Amino acid sequence: MYSVRVGAVNRAGAVATYDTNGVLLDNTKPEMHWVYVGIFAGSDEDFIDGYVIQSDPAGIKATWLGDDTESGIAGYHVAVGTTAESNDILDWTDVGPDKDKYISGLTLNITDPVTLTPVYYVKVMARNGAGMHSAIMTSHPIRVVDQDKPGIVIDGAAATERVDYIGVGEDSDYQKDAGVVTVQFAGFESHEHGVTYFDWAVGTTPGGEEVQPFIMGGLIHEESESDVPGNGLASTGFGQAVLPLESGVKYYTTVRGITNGGNILESTSDGFMVDQTPPTIQLESFALEENLTQLLPGAALYQSEVDSLSSAWKVKDTDCPIKKVYFSVGTYPYAADVYNVTEIQSLTGDGTLPTGIKPTADGRPNILTITAENEVGLSTRIISPSLIVDVTPPTEGVVKCPAFIQPLSHGECTWTGFHDDESAIESFEFSMGSEEGLEDVIPPVSLPVHTKKFLIQEERLAYVY
Structure with a gap:
């Protein structure tokens, strides 16, 4: 340590001195x-x-x-x-x-x-x-190394039974089981620290625990997975738990991977709902009939058209999307001997039969079967009334009328033997003319199907059945 002193002397001989703090000589490196x-x-x-x-x-x-x-x-x-x-x-x-x-x-x-x-x-x-x-x-x-990465989480048990369980199966947005939750996960990575354990929860909100808090139980890992990042647990697996679920409520599963460094890698599924009700199908029309009270199974409808069969319906499901709709036409309920089972593209809302379907015209009934199935596999099947194609007129019967009628008296016409094997007789029509083929004496009168005679009187007509 070196110090410097400086002194100042005035003309009166007074001295003032100043000493520095010193200078340290350092010739060695740190x-x-x-x-x-x-x-x-x-x-x-x-x-x-x-x-x-x-x-x-x-x-x-x-x-x-x-x-x-x-x-x-x-x-x-x-x-x-x-x-x-x-x-x-x-x-x-x-x-x-x-x-x-x-x-x-x-x-x-x-x-x-x-x-x-x-x-x-x-x-x-x-x-x-x-x-x-x-x-x-x-x-x-x-x-x-790559940064920590949360994986993907899906709902449902699809493909969890495959031999080589790598990755995840297909995500399910709907299920019909109201007592089991299944989750699949993959892709959780921590190259820096490795994942030391996983836990999972189920809630009614994304990331929530309203149904099941975060637990480690119920998870199975794919231990055959090689080259696991960070030498941690396998990043792929699935879990299952018995839990009470309600229809119409959306549930979310959340999986967390906890790394050896304490980081939390968390992912939540897009949610799923429980559906335990099948779709509904409303038949809107069949052939020419649009009266819903007449469109019931067991009812009988008739048409003379042999080249086409028409129908319209509505398919609805308020809880779950419709997966497929298909139809067939047969001569007995649920049969397909007239037109094979065919899937149609319109899955919701209005549906109609495609053009070109020809009904059987041999007197046997044509019965339409419509089936709708939703995403969880619940299905509904309905049948239409029986439609009979009738292209022949009724069989001609015998009509008997008196050859002469006295003034102020009455005559009686009767008939028998009219019948129709296909569509049955709906009504009779009676008329009288001055010559064969004319209707100038009594214009056509529609009579109920049970009428069997007609009384003819001067100035008035009457029928009896």
């Missing part, structure tokens, strides 16, 4: 004790298989310590490179006297797991009060 990466001061470095592993591609956490017993540490300089000798990522930068820092603004590529390149090194130099720099101290190599 010394670096350590450089740790992936942590700040006060934590322990995780050094695994010769590398420090991190998932941050934009910066590096680092802490260091240098010492100088003469002039102390004035500051540190930091550099980052892909080798212990290079500064190709960050050139030497003065970071001041801080002993730890998040080195930001970097662009770090993912380290290839096969070639183990690139890796990154943090280099630190200490600068003492005399401006001298220490030797460079280099950190352990840093591997950059």
Whole structure:
């Protein structure tokens, strides 16, 4: 230590002195004790298989310590490179006297797991009060891995019984079972820490626990999965629990993967609903009949058209989408001997028979069967009334009338033998003319089907049945 004294003497002989604080001569370099990466001061470095592993591609956490017993540490300089000798990522930068820092603004590529390149090194130099720099101290190599990633979660048990359970099956938005919840999950990854355990919950809100709180029970993992990120638990599996469910309520399943670093990787399904009611089918018309009271099974309808069969209906399901609708036409209920079972494209709302369907015209009934099935497999089947195609007139019977009628007396006409094997007789029509084929004496009169005679009187007509 050297000190300088300066004295000033005036003409009266008085002396004033000033002593400096001293100048310390330091001709030795400071010394670096350590450089740790992936942590700040006060934590322990995780050094695994010769590398420090991190998932941050934009910066590096680092802490260091240098010492100088003469002039102390004035500051540190930091550099980052892909080798212990290079500064190709960050050139030497003065970071001041801080002993730890998040080195930001970097662009770090993912380290290839096969070639183990690139890796990154943090280099630190200490600068003492005399401006001298220490030797460079280099950190352990840093591997950059993918960031933690939550997986996907779906509802339903589809494909959970396959032999090689990799990935997930098909998501189910509806189910008919009101007592079981099944969840599938895949893709939870933590390359940095690994997943140490999974738990799951069921709620009526996304991420909720209203039905089942987060528990680890009921989950099964695909343990044959290889190359699990971070050497943690398998990222694929499914779970099942017996829970009380209600129709019309939407439920959500949530799966969490907890990493060895304490991070929570959480994903929630898009939800599912319970449906225990089948679709409804309303027959709106069949042939020419549109009166709903006449469109009932067992009723009989008739038409003379032989080239086409028409019908319209409505299919509804308020709880679950319709999966398929199909129809057939047969000569007895649910049969398809007239027209084969055919699926149609209109799954909801109005539906109609396609053109070109010809009914049987041999006197046997034509019965339409319509079936609708929803997403959970519940189905409804209805049949139409019987439609008989009748292209022949009734069989001609025998009519008997008196050959002469006296004035002011009456005559009686009777008939028998009229019948129709296909559509039956609906009514009779009676008329009388002055010559065969004419109707100039008694114009046509419609008579009920049970009428068997007609009384003819002067100035009035009467019929008896």
